Amino acid sequence: MLRSLSLTARVKLGLAAAGIGLGVAAPYIFDRFVIGLISLALIAGLFAQSIDLLGGYAGLITLGHAGVSGTAAYGVGYMASKAGAGFTAQIAVGFLAGMTAALIFGVMAMRSDGVYFIMVTLAQGMIVWGLSIRLFRITGAENGLTGIPRPPAVELYWQYYYLTLVVVVLCWALLGIVVNSPFGTSLKGLRESETRMRMLGYNTTGQKLYVFLIAGFFATVSGILLVYLNGFISPSTVILAASAIGVLEAILGGIGTLVGPMIGAFIIVFVQNVVSIYVSRWPTLMGTLFIVVVLFARRGLVGAISDGWNKWLHRNDAPVSQEPVLTSSNRTAGP
Amino acid sequence: MTTAVAPILHVDDVTVRFGGVTAVSGVSLQVERGARWAVIGPNGAGKTTLFKTISGEVHPTTGRVHLFGADTSRSTPYKNAQSGLGRTYQVTELFQALTVEENLSIAAQARARSRFACWRPLRIKGWIDERITSVLDQLHLSAERHTVVSELSHGEQRQLEIALALATEPEILLLDEPAAGLSAAERRLMRDLVEGLSRDLTIVLIEHDMEIALELVDHVLVLDNGQVIAEGDPESIRADDRVQAVYLRSD
């Protein structure tokens, strides 16, 4: 089985296995602080992946995605903190709130594309933020909502870490299925040419709503994971910067991939929380890193690594590989 | 209206205005199933606007468009495509970052329920594989099946334009200048490709190059300034003085 795979596929499989192995072993290796950070990064990674499903795959860059995840988080927070409901009700309302937001946002945004899509989603994010600081009976205004305990079974930090790990890996797998499905392939078509998609018979408006709901689902999951991780929710979770950082993470790691946003999220979370302990000008560092990536690795870190890997793979057969390209091409001499 | 006798495409006195500009003015045509039509005329004559009106990208200001016997004047491109209309673009409009196969799989599934499936991987086998293979054969692109589109030559991209439209298995195909930007040799290849398409397929093509157009079709519509100035079989058009005048003026 393993032998039938290409070297690249085997390396990917090895890295995935190593990643999961490390993820399972982490609480035995690291202290509570690092486990907390990894939990946060996993959640941020899932959020960035759901942004990338829209931006990287379907070409619909959103700047209001924290509005969806945040609404879900507020749903949980409200039920826990203000309504005093049980965990089932908290999570149910969280899902309902997140998916309702995704549905409303999707319907509002589905007729636009490009810059207009960015503007519409930006406005949506701002509306959620505006409501979060105004509706103090529901959101606690900018004081936020406190008193959101975790379910007893995952109360301890390492228990919650394992839950996060399982949920995020599961969502990652689901996202993997989605992007490789017939629908996922059609999303790439939407990104490349909406005009052509329409002319082929795709209802691109419906397609956008559909993908917005799928992305909204994963954003909702990330929002619910985040609110239980922090035990707290406030307008900071739904500000523009929260959405923008998700986009940044996807670009940094490599858009149009699923591993890219996760890597980007780990980098940014660790720069924000660990590097900032030692480097006071960490935002400058992050900005520089981002500029370097955009200038020299336009497909993000994952793109750069895969290019380097391919180069290394073909380092010996350079003259050989030239030949089949030439012969297999039936390219007629152009004018 | 009985579909048996209804033409596959009926453009009925269509006028399209953009603001103060009249792009198409009172154009009518009836295309029978299996027929091959050309719409020719100088640049700016309204050919592409007429195409857009037929495909649903533009709605007529006055007049009606009937496709497959149904009024599609206010319809949308995707609905027309779902009912069997295919269209190519004058300026290549492909999924550049994807492979030829991915392009065609998107097109092949466009009219299948499976286009909504997000819970299972895309499998290129069975009817999808057959259709892709057959379209690639037809357009001599089999060797490029796994090439990324942006790495194809311009000529190959023009061929893929048609391949994409064919992969949806349309009943009527609108070809917008299929030979645009091609060398003389490539034009001949393109002409042969179009010539060789199934005779069951109704074709309407726009071509700036009158010679190629006239060789391929049995009905010609000549537009100038949005108006029909001549209509008929290729021979009569070739002999028509007004057509000659228009083409001389534009060159």
Place this chain on the structure above:
Amino acid sequence: MRRIRFVILISIMAMVAAACSAPDAGDDTTTTAAATATTSGSVDATTTTAGAAETTEAMAEGCDEPIRVGVLQPLTGGLAASGTDAKDGFELYWANHSTEIAGCTVEFRVEDTGGNPDTALQKVDELVQNYGAQIIVGELLANVTFALADRLKDNEDVIFMSPIGSADDMTQRNPFPNFIRAGGWTSSQTSHVLGQWAFDNGYTDVASMCTDYAFGWEMCGGFTQVFTEAGGTVAASEQLWNPLGSTDLGTYVTQLSGFDPDAVFVLQVGASVSDFFQNWSDFGLKEQIPILAGEVTADVSNIRNVPVDQVEGLISSGHWAEGRDAPETQEFVELFDAATGRLPSYYAAATWTAAQYIDETIQAMNGDLSDKAAALETMKGLELLTPFGPSVLDDYGNPIYDIYIRQVVVRDDGRVWNVVIDTYNDIDQFWPKSADEYLQQPVYSREFQGNAGG
């Protein structure tokens, strides 16, 4: 095949190594981190030595371990200037006081939150678990303070001091057991007094213009309730609420002048402050309608960015007055000015005072902070003379201060500051009501301003 295994092995090792390096680095740089954190800001190098460098010397006999304090402030982002003031105030205290107290060494580390609760929650875990902080001093923003208070509430080994974050309910309807506001204040505490002063000084009809978020509601509500219950009028229709962060306040200012009030209570923050004064001046209203400003709007950190003529004479109330003519205030002001070149904002005074409370508590407990409940009680029982003036804490852990009516005056060196023109002594957070009576009413919001006139 061998090559593949090699590659996989290397990859795994690289991942493990990369991930492991984080906690290792965290452990052995604890003390140097204090030094880097303190030198990172704009503070002169001389102020940093006392804070951290001395801690590497041999421990004093009273303690096995130094007493560690973690400070969390926004040192980057939109609030960096205020957060840096807060950091500088804290460091300045320890630069001028011995860190050897009752045989114990005080060590501290300042961490940047970026104003983001997610980051603050991670950093506080780091400070408590890895650094071993027994006291946390933080933050500036209400939401971050709430997040930290909630995270620390069950930790019996930590005291959480909030000298800046001023959301009313933290010491009123939503208190946390190990939370203390030594050096701090509640938002409405100072504007209650301004309401009384306004009525006492003959104003009867006042309009308001406050930022539309909880801090604005609390500041405005504090003024409105006391002023209207004293007999003044604030019509609900003449209470304007502008969005947070807005910098085009011209329309609001025009509306205010149309109400023709005796005075306007104004609470603006951040970039809106200079925009407000610019508009107020452009419309020629400065000479026509007096402004009564909420504390933060007239804080030196804000008015130093506004042209002098636009703010000269501005009336406000506050628990801080850098121009207060008293030695305990002026000593601090001069030290801070000398070290940073700035007149100290209330952020700086607050963290200095928090440090003073820590210092005095350690002395009173004779270096033994192991019983945090006892330490907390001791801190609550202290009666200190701080740069704010005399300070004692109420049962809820909120200070009882003298609250000042302040006026902006131009100093000889051309800079502006707030001098005291009237003082209300011993004002607690519920004044003029009793705690029981006050806590019957909901927290101030846009809907509840406590307006006696309806």
